[in-house]
Amino acid sequence: MHKNYFDQIKRLPLTLILLISLICSIGFIVLYSAANSNLQPWALKQIVNFCIFMPIAIIIALIDLRIIFRLSYIFYFCVLALLVAVELFGSTAMGGKRWIDIGIVKLQPSEPIKIAIVLMLARYFHSLTVDDLSKLHKVIIPIIGVLVPAFLIIREPDLGTGMITLIVSSIIFFAVGFRIKYFIILGVTALVSLPIAWNMMYDYQKKRVMVFLDPEQDPLGASYNIIQSKIAIGSGGFFGLGLNQGSQSHLDFLPEHQTDFIFATFAEEFGFLGGMFLLVLYFSLITLSLLIGVNCRTVFSKLMxxxxxxxxxxxxxxxxxxxxxxxxxxxxxxxxxxxxxxxxASMLMGFGLVMNAQVNGHTNLTNI
Structure with missing residues (x-):
């Protein structure tokens, strides 16, 4: 048993761990700079989060794949229940009801539900044959399993996370060999539903779409964020202005410079060169992960x-x-x-599953 345990540790993808750690380190530096060279209020908390959840990700990588397989549906329904709880009594902030306040921390279930959906779909399609994909009653179950949480997320409202949930699910459907006719049906349904979706959108969401088409129509209102973001990226030039030298974030011209618009903060201080370096790191992480997936023996691991x-x-x-x-x-x-x-936490635990596929990709799931 001890030998098997050490063999698993040896199979851990150290390059993947290094890439994630390097990207996270860049994040710590940018958050430190965004707070005017202070560890508080963002960088220190983010470092603590990393120090907690990276070891958890490694532990996930060493768990028997059969346990993860068995718990996939349970995890999905637990996180789905949290999404329903957000709808019923979640706390409201920044115009959206997205968090559950449990005193010590605030949980945002729309993040782990993305991982839960991946596990749910991976387990479901693992048990299907190619012929099953042509049977409507077999196909409709995973579609409902995706649409229900996506609907709850969009209602929060969190349109971005809802979109990502649908995009990732569509990629998995394509990977398992979904019939083209189903994609056509879903596509036509989506197009027909656009007027309904537009009427259901909040006013600020409609404004975001309109200013995307014409950014200059409301430069001090709905267009403000994106205009300031472009100024930050453009002022960074090729080499950047240098650490702690970005004016857009430090003078508070750029809203949400520690969250959604953090790349603009990074590009202003590290320039085009820094942006390309970060892209190379992401590309390397994606490529390495896909190579791990290619070498997996089970459908569950591949889809995961x-x-x-x-x-x-x-x-x-x-x-x-x-x-x-x-x-x-x-x-x-x-x-x-x-x-x-x-x-x-969600992304690190997700990549803990990717590492698990490397460590336990040979595990036989046939008799489960």
């Missing part, structure tokens, strides 16, 4: 890795596109960089 990697990619792409004005502002944080304990 694909889902977690797709979650990271979606966050990075949407966040960076958002701060550069390429997509509407939807409030999506940058993984491992943006301030937020629940986000840090």
């Amino acid at each position: 890795v694909i889902g977690i990697t797709a979650t990271l990619f979606s966050h990075v792409f949407i966040n960076m596109a958002m701060v550069m004005g390429l997509v509407p502002v939807v409030g999506v944080p940058l993984p491992f960089i943006s301030y937020g304990g629940t986000m840090m």
